Structures are given as C-alpha cells and as structure tokens.
Amino acid sequence: MADAVVRVQSNRAVITLGGGEIVGFQAAQAAAPFADRAEAALAQIEEIAADAPDAPSVFAKADRYANLSDLTDPAAARFNIGADLAQNVNYDLGAPGSSVRAISSKAAERVSVKDFGTRGDNETDDTAAINAAIAWCNDQTFPVDLQFPRGFYRITGALTPITGPLRLLGCGPRNSVLNFFGGSYDCLSYIGAGSGARCANGGMEDMGLFCGGMSGGLAIRLDYTKSLVFRNILCDQPWDFVSMQQASDTLFDYIDSQPIRGSYGIHWFSGNGPRKGEAVDKSDILILRDVLLHGTNATGSGATAEGVVMDGWVHSLSIQNVKLLALARGLRASNSSGAARDPSFINGSGLEIENSYLENVKFDAVNGVWVNGIFAVGSTSETGMVFGPNARQIHLHGGRIQGNWKSGLDTEADVVSLTGMAIFQNSQFDSDALPGVRVLGGETIQIIGGLSGKNAGEPAYTEKQKFGIWNVGGSKVSAVGVDLTGNVSGGLSGTISATACFN
Structure with missing residues (x-):
C-alpha cells in the first residue's frame, strides 16, 4: 500500500x-x-x-x-x-x-475506559475492561485522568487497586456510575507500596458508586496514600463507605453517601508501631467539606454505622458544612490501638448531627476540639454528647444540644468551654431525671452565655431537664450570663460559680 x-x-x-x-x-x-x-x-x-x-x-x-x-x-x-x-x-x-x-x-491525553472495551450498558460485565484500564494507568509515570463517559458500568468483583497518580473522572454522579453487584469485597482501593512509595495525587470526581447489592466490604479503601481528592461523589447504599489508614492530605468535597448499612461512614485510623517502611503508623489532615453521611436509624430500630470515626494517631480533621444523620453515632474519637498519641485537632464550622441511635458525639480520647456551630440533636437512646476522661480541650461556640434521650451533655474532659450554646428539651425519657449539662469530672468547665433551660421560642413545651447545669464531680465549674429558666428543679445543682445567670 x-x-x-x-x-x-x-x-x-x-x-x-x-x-x-x-x-x-x-x-x-x-x-x-x-x-x-x-x-x-x-x-x-x-x-x-x-x-x-x-x-x-x-x-x-x-x-x-x-x-x-x-x-x-x-x-x-x-x-x-x-x-x-x-x-x-x-x-x-x-x-x-x-x-x-x-x-x-x-x-492519549484523554484516556477513556471505552478505549479498553467497556460498554456501560448496565448489562455487559465491564469489570475486566476497567481493570485493564487501571492496570495501564498504574504503569504510567505521569499523572493520568481516566475518563468514564456517560453510562452504568456493571462490576462484579473488586477492581484492580490504584497505585499511581490516577484520577477517575466521570460526567456527574448520576451519569457515570460504577454499579457493583453482589458479594463482600472492597470495591475501589488506592494503595501505596510502602517505604515512601505512597499512592498520591489522584482521586475521583463527578462519579456515582452504586453498592445496593453488596453484603459487606468497603466502597473505597485508602491505604498509605497522600494528596487524594474525592469531589462530587454519590455513594448509594454502601455497606461501609471509606476506610483510611496511613492516609494523609485527603479531601472529601461535596459527598453524599446514604444509607450506610455496615459499621461506619469514614473510618480514619492508625495502628500502634511501624508499618509500610515508616517508624509510626499515623495520618495527617482530613478535610470534609459539604459532606452528608446518612445511616439507617428509624423509630423502633437502631442503626449500626457510625458516621466519622477517628481512632489512634490521626491528626487534623477539618469540618466545613458536614451532616451526620440517622447513624449509630455521628462523630467518635477514640484510641483503641494504644498508640502514642490521641486523635488531635478537630476544627471547623457547621457540624450537624441528628437522630443518632446512640450518642451524637462521643469523645473517648481526643486532644483538642474547636468547632463553631454544632448541632447535636435527637439521640433516640442515649446522651447527646459524651466527653470521656481522656478528652483534653473542647471548645464549642454557638449551636444547639436539644431533644436527646438522656442528658444533653456528659463531660469528664479536662477543659470544656461552651459559648453561646442553646441546651434544652433534653432528658426526654423521663421528667425530673437528667440535666442539660452534667459535669462528672474534669478540671475547668465554663458555660458562657446562651441558655440551658427553656427555649424562648417554644413556650408551650414542658421542660424535662432537672437542672440546667449539674456538677457531680468537676473541680471548677462556672456559668456566666446563662439563661437557666425553665428547668423543672431549678437552674443549678452542685458547686458552681455563677455570675449574672438568671432562672
């Protein structure tokens, strides 16, 4: 020719x-x-x-x-x-x-899964074709964007783990959908090899993950990763949504995951000791921005999934407009591994936690919390917020602790500062039983401004909180300018330094 x-x-x-x-x-x-x-x-x-x-x-x-x-x-x-x-x-x-x-x-500048033979018709099994595309992208030394044109991609097994700088890019979370069928496996994994070889500079944008047929496993697993971005993702009916270990500099932006049926929405954790060539298994920086995690809690039944769990040596959780709804617990910080340091530095604004089956917030161990605008509302079987004796400094400004089954807040933390909070309608299970704030221990607890009694906007409601503030075992408890009116048995109980408060 x-x-x-x-x-x-x-x-x-x-x-x-x-x-x-x-x-x-x-x-x-x-x-x-x-x-x-x-x-x-x-x-x-x-x-x-x-x-x-x-x-x-x-x-x-x-x-x-x-x-x-x-x-x-x-x-x-x-x-x-x-x-x-x-x-x-x-x-x-x-x-x-x-x-x-x-x-x-x-x-080749725009690699597509269609180049590897996917159909995206929700009938053809596209697992092998997508795995071939990921394998080719993993072999590249430069960052790659793997396009998923409009379609429902039927997947019947775990996808090949992503090890390189790869982004999966779709055409919108309801247009480009990975539809996982049956079984119990980790659907999508980003895994670094270790000894400095992290899976980095990748992520996923504008895609949907449909996991309704799963009977277990994770939607997304991050292990030894850095600088990953997940943006505009819909995860429908995951068993567990995300697991993160040795995962640093991670952003979840505009995420909707519901209903979560397993044990957790986001589990960010570390072990105790060396791992993957590093002296300490730890993680730094997780940003949650415009995130909705929704569980299965409903009247007469209890959800099993916790929303966000921090466990061990993980540092710097930044929150911006996060909603944790109908879960077993909304936010929990603990140190089950016995690692050298607690979870540290939870900060941000706009944290809404509602209708948890257990506590909305439970801090067994945490180093420092600074949150503006927190709503811990409607626990159906427990106290709204619980701060344990291994919690150190917790500072909450503005927001509401309301309508919880037991106390609004129980604390044994070292230092707690509540400023401008509305704490009312708690002790739902019985009248004259528990307070808005119960101080079980700790060094310095300050409640400044706001109210811990009847909400002025609901004059017809009969308050059930026994006291606004009840000091059981705290060393220094003070209330300054707090509206304590509306409690059944008065505003204060125990040794409390009260200034300019009124009943």
Whole structure:
C-alpha cells in the first residue's frame, strides 16, 4: 500500500500519497468540528491509498465515500481512520508556534475506559475492561485522568487497586456510575507500596458508586496514600463507605453517601508501631467539606454505622458544612490501638448531627476540639454528647444540644468551654431525671452565655431537664450570663460559680 498521511489543520485537511500533496479540503466554516472528529476519519483511505490514483480520482472517491468535499456541513462529514493508519494521521493546531504531531498522541491525553472495551450498558460485565484500564494507568509515570463517559458500568468483583497518580473522572454522579453487584469485597482501593512509595495525587470526581447489592466490604479503601481528592461523589447504599489508614492530605468535597448499612461512614485510623517502611503508623489532615453521611436509624430500630470515626494517631480533621444523620453515632474519637498519641485537632464550622441511635458525639480520647456551630440533636437512646476522661480541650461556640434521650451533655474532659450554646428539651425519657449539662469530672468547665433551660421560642413545651447545669464531680465549674429558666428543679445543682445567670 502506498504511504498515506492525513494532516489535520484548524482550517483544512490534507491527504498525502507517496510523498506528494494531492488533495486539500478547505474547511473554514467547519474547522472546529473537523478537528474534533479527526480521530475518527476516512474509513476508505486504505482503498484509495492502495491504488495510488491520481488527484481527480482521489477527490471523486473521497467525495463519493466520505462526503469530505462538503465540510461546511459538519453533520454530513463522516470520518473513520483505520487503526493501521493511526500513527500516520497528524494533528496540527495551526496556531503560531504549534507543531504537528500524531493524532494518536493527542488522543492519549484523554484516556477513556471505552478505549479498553467497556460498554456501560448496565448489562455487559465491564469489570475486566476497567481493570485493564487501571492496570495501564498504574504503569504510567505521569499523572493520568481516566475518563468514564456517560453510562452504568456493571462490576462484579473488586477492581484492580490504584497505585499511581490516577484520577477517575466521570460526567456527574448520576451519569457515570460504577454499579457493583453482589458479594463482600472492597470495591475501589488506592494503595501505596510502602517505604515512601505512597499512592498520591489522584482521586475521583463527578462519579456515582452504586453498592445496593453488596453484603459487606468497603466502597473505597485508602491505604498509605497522600494528596487524594474525592469531589462530587454519590455513594448509594454502601455497606461501609471509606476506610483510611496511613492516609494523609485527603479531601472529601461535596459527598453524599446514604444509607450506610455496615459499621461506619469514614473510618480514619492508625495502628500502634511501624508499618509500610515508616517508624509510626499515623495520618495527617482530613478535610470534609459539604459532606452528608446518612445511616439507617428509624423509630423502633437502631442503626449500626457510625458516621466519622477517628481512632489512634490521626491528626487534623477539618469540618466545613458536614451532616451526620440517622447513624449509630455521628462523630467518635477514640484510641483503641494504644498508640502514642490521641486523635488531635478537630476544627471547623457547621457540624450537624441528628437522630443518632446512640450518642451524637462521643469523645473517648481526643486532644483538642474547636468547632463553631454544632448541632447535636435527637439521640433516640442515649446522651447527646459524651466527653470521656481522656478528652483534653473542647471548645464549642454557638449551636444547639436539644431533644436527646438522656442528658444533653456528659463531660469528664479536662477543659470544656461552651459559648453561646442553646441546651434544652433534653432528658426526654423521663421528667425530673437528667440535666442539660452534667459535669462528672474534669478540671475547668465554663458555660458562657446562651441558655440551658427553656427555649424562648417554644413556650408551650414542658421542660424535662432537672437542672440546667449539674456538677457531680468537676473541680471548677462556672456559668456566666446563662439563661437557666425553665428547668423543672431549678437552674443549678452542685458547686458552681455563677455570675449574672438568671432562672
């Protein structure tokens, strides 16, 4: 077959046979559509090139077979370049300083799972094709974006773990969907090899994960990772949503995961001792921004999943507009591994935790908490918030602790500061039983402003809180300018330094 080259410019197409330029089609009106379709042009070029005809017959055949002479009507132009000619089809932007290069190189800049044979019809099993795409991307030394065009991709087993700088990019969480069928396995994993080789600079954007058929396992697993971004993700009916170990600099942005049926929404944890070539198994920086985690708690039944669990040596959880709803617990910090340091530094604003089966918030061990605008409302069987004796400094400003089954807040933490909080309608299970704030231990507890009694906006409600503040075993408890009216048995109980408070 004679050598054939198709050269695509921004305003013309040139077919060259045997080293001579013989046909040039002007396409001023259709430049952009022509360039966009260049990767799928000229199915008949092999037939034309094989006969090495003269220019008029090439023009005639091109016109008859491919309508290339009518490029001003892009809808009429049909292009399909044979795979054996792909390396000889060039792309030329036509801009000053631009260079000509193979269109195969241009197309490789946007790798798609369709390149590996996926169908996305929700009937064909696309597992093997997606695994092949991930395997190819893992072998690249440069960051890769793997495109998932619109479709429902049926998956029947765990996907190949992602080990390199790979982002999975879809067309929206209800348009590009990974539909996992049956079984108990970790659906999608990002795993670093260890000894400094973290899985880094990747993530997922604009995609959906449908896990309704799963009977166990994780939707997403992060292990020895760094600088991963998950943005605009819908995870429907996961068993467990995310597990993170030795996972640092992670962002979850605009995430919706519901209903979570297993043990947790996000489990961020460390072990005790060396792991994967590092002296200490630890993690730094997790950012949750516009995140909704929803469990299965309903009247008469108890959810099993906790929303966000921090356990061991994990540092710096940043919260911005996070909703943890209908879970077993909303937020828990603990140190079950006995690691050298507690979870540390929970900070941010806009934390809403409602209708937990157990406590909305439970801090067994935590080093420091600074949150503005926290809502811990409606525990159906326990106290709204519990701070244990291994909690150190907790500072809450603004927000509401309301309608919980037992106390609004029980604390044994070293230092607690509540500023401008509304704490009312607690002790729902019985009248005259438990207070809004119960101080069981700790060094310094300050309640400044706000109220711990009847909410002025609900005058018809009969308060059940026995006291606004009840000091059982705290060393220094003070209340300054707190509205304590509306409690059944008065505003204060125990040794409390009260200044400018009123009942």
